[in-house]
Amino acid sequence: xxxxxxIDRMVMIVVVKRGELTIEDHISSSTxxxxxxxxxxxxxxxxxxxxxxxxxxxxxILFVAxxxxxxxxxxxxxxxxxxLYQRLQDECSLEEIAHQPLDALSLxxxxxxxxxxxxxxxxxxxxxxxxxxxxxxxxxxxDMVDAQLDTDELDIASRARDHLLSSFITPPxxxxxxxxxxxxxxxxxIAFKKVYKSTIYRYIQKLRLEKANILLREENxxxxxxxxxxxxxxxxxFSKLFFEVYGVHPRDL
Numbered sequence: 001x002x003x004x005x006x007i008d009r010m011v012m013i014v015v016v017k018r019g020e021l022t023i024e025d026h027i028s029s030s031t032x033x034x035x036x037x038x039x040x041x042x043x044x045x046x047x048x049x050x051x052x053x054x055x056x057x058x059x060x061i062l063f064v065a066x067x068x069x070x071x072x073x074x075x076x077x078x079x080x081x082x083x084l085y086q087r088l089q090d091e092c093s094l095e096e097i098a099h100q101p102l103d104a105l106s107l108x109x110x111x112x113x114x115x116x117x118x119x120x121x122x123x124x125x126x127x128x129x130x131x132x133x134x135x136x137x138x139x140x141x142x143d144m145v146d147a148q149l150d151t152d153e154l155d156i157a158s159r160a161r162d163h164l165l166s167s168f169i170t171p172p173x174x175x176x177x178x179x180x181x182x183x184x185x186x187x188x189x190i191a192f193k194k195v196y197k198s199t200i201y202r203y204i205q206k207l208r209l210e211k212a213n214i215l216l217r218e219e220n221x222x223x224x225x226x227x228x229x230x231x232x233x234x235x236x237x238f239s240k241l242f243f244e245v246y247g248v249h250p251r252d253l
Contacts, residue, residue: 019057027093080139103165114161157195168207169231
């Protein structure tokens with residue numbers, strides 16, 4: 001068991017790859033349990049916490065200070081960083097903002113952060129760069145949605161998004177995804193578009209290309225191999241989509 005007691009305002013991103021982590025907040029007398037294959041994002045303005053992991057656990061925790069978030073404020077109510085920063089100013093002892101499934105891209109980025117210790121030159125810069133990619137990815141998955149949205153629509157869209165995070169390389173059909181979310185195809189497509197401002201197809205494409213963008217810069221693989229890794233059968237189609245989104249051809253990376 002580890003104890004954390006101070007007055008720092010920070011966001012806590014907890015990734016449980018194996019085992020379970022229990023966080024006990026002694027100020028509010030509340031408890032958060034995070035199981036295997038989960039990511040929890042919490043805000044805390046002052047801490048008296050006990051963190052207890054199960055035996056043989058594998059857990060990654062990143063603490064993001066409020067002064068770091070302040071650098072990137074956009075003064076928009078719909079931006080995750082602004083939302084998290086404001087919650088930290090409200091003097092909460094511990095508040096879980098999101099509890100989501102762990103995805104392959106997060107695992108890859110965590111490995112790259114940890115592997116920084118083996119770099120020969122500029123370790124701190126390389127580590128910060130990889131940490132920023134991880135933060136950007138996780139914050140982008142927060143549900144910053146219109147408060148006027150129907151609760152059922154938000155639930156359907158969230159369940160669909162959570163499933164796609166773990167299956168975007170070989171995603172289910174719309175019909176299969178609708179069945180998983182206990183709805184019909186029409187309601188699923190309408191709800192997803194309203195909540196995430198994207199079609200399901202475009203969302204899958206976004207997740208695939210995000211991972212490909214990192215693989216192209218970090219891995220010694222051919223473009224064809226990377227295209228196949230993220231779910232595209234044809235290198236030409238992958239390259240065309242990549243250029244449309246990033247404005248650069250994969251070969252140039």
